[in-house]
Amino acid sequence: MFIIIVGAGKVGRHLAKAFLKSKHEVVITERSPERGEAIKEELGGMVIVGDGCEEGVLMETGISRADVLIAATGSDEDNLAVCQTAKHRFHVPRTISIINNSSNERLFRELGVDVGVNTSQIILSHIEEELPAHPLIHLTDIKGSNQEVVKIRIPPDSAAVGKPLGEVPMPSDSAISIIVRKDGTLLVPNSDVVLSSEDEVVAITTPEREEDLRDALTGTA
C-alpha cells in the first residue's frame, strides 16, 4: 500500500518505521525543517518538509495515488483539515486521524474522517482494564452510530446478583449481548438467566445511558 503520514512526531515516526518494515511505501510530511531533516536520516525514506495542511505540499507527496492518509499531528484542527483535503480534493480512499481531544470524536466522524483514533480514550480504557475495581470498561464504538460496546463486571454486592435478567431494570438504548461466567462459560442472555457475582457482562449502550446501565448492573440497591 502507499501510505501518507502527516506529522513526524512520536506517533508519525513510529508508524512510518513500522510500515516501511512491512514493505509498504511511505511518504511522511513534517512542518519543522529540523525535525524533518532528523527523520530523513533516521528513516532514509521519503520525507517532505512542509505544512501538510497545504494542498501543494500534499501534492508533492504523490497523494493522488495514495491508498491511505494518516493525520498524526498534535493539533486536531490541522488533522481535520488534512483529512478533509485528502478526501475531497484528492479522493484518498481511507483517511485516518489521531484525535487529541476526545470531544472532537463525533465531529470527525460526522465530517467523514474514516477512522478517528482517540488517543486519550485508548489510554483511559487501558487504565480502566488495569484497575481491578473498575466496573465498566469501553471495548469499542460501533461505527456510524452513537453506540458503544462495554464490559461490566458484576460485583458481589450488586443488587442484580441472583436476579433473573427479566427483573433487572435495564435503561433504554441498552442491551446485554453476552454474559461470561467466571469459569469462562458463555451465556446468551434471556429474561430467565440469573446473574452471578463476578460475571462479565458485554453490553451495547450509548454514552448517555452508560451510567444508568452501570447502576442497573452494579448498584447495591
Added chain:
Amino acid sequence: MRVLVMGCSRVGILVATAMGKEGHAVVVLDPSAEGLRRLPQELQEEAMVGDGTLEDDLRRAGIESMDVFVAVSDMDTDNALAAQMAQHVFRVSRVVCRIDDPARCEMYTELGLKAVSSTRLTSDLILEALRS
C-alpha cells in the same frame, strides 16, 4: 441577533464592532486576554477568554443560544474546525468563516460552509486597482 465572534484578530475586531453598533448582542471569544483588551469597552464586558476549537469553550461562550457564529481567527484550520463544529454539532443557523488560503476556501465552500478568503479578496481589489 446573538452573535459569537471567534478570534479577536483585526478582522474580528472590525466585525464585532460593526455588529455591536448595529445593535446585535456580540460575544467575542479569544484565547488571549491581552488580545481582548483591544476591543472597544462595551464589547470587552461580554468578551470571553477561551479556545474556539474546543467544544466546551464554545458552550461556555453560549453557542447553543447564538443565531450567528463567525470564525475569524488568523488560523485557517482553527476557523474551519470551529465553524464546522458550530454548523454540525451546535446547529447554529448562520455560520461564516474566514479561510485565507484560496484553494482551501474553495473546498470548504463546496462542503457547504460559507467561507471567505481575505487573500482572494485583497488580491482581487489590488488587480482591480491596477486595471482602473
